[in-house]
Amino acid sequence: MVEREAKFWMVYGEGAGRPTYRHETKQSAKDEAKRLASCHPGRRFYVLQARSGFVVHISDPQKVVLTNANPKSRVEHFDPPF
Numbered sequence: 001m002v003e004r005e006a007k008f009w010m011v012y013g014e015g016a017g018r019p020t021y022r023h024e025t026k027q028s029a030k031d032e033a034k035r036l037a038s039c040h041p042g043r044r045f046y047v048l049q050a051r052s053g054f055v056v057h058i059s060d061p062q063k064v065v066l067t068n069a070n071p072k073s074r075v076e077h078f079d080p081p082f
Helices: 026-039
Strands: 009-013 045-049
Touching: 009 026, 026 045
Parallel strands: none
Antiparallel strands: 009 045
C-alpha cells in the first residue's frame, strides 16, 4: 500500500540540532534559512527537500492463551546455569 503525503522542506543549520519544522513551500523554507542566517552570522543554513520516505507498520499484539502444563513434560528440578 502506498501512502500519500504532501511534499515538505526543512531548514538545517550546521552545528545546530536536528530540523523539526516542516515548511509547506520551498519559499517558506528559504525565507526561514535567510532569517536564521542573519541571526547567526557565520553559521550555514541549508534548505532540505524530502524526496522520499518509508514507514513500517507493526501489527497489533496478539493475545497468547496459556494452559496448564502437560504433567509428563514437567521438570521436577531445575538448576540455573549460573
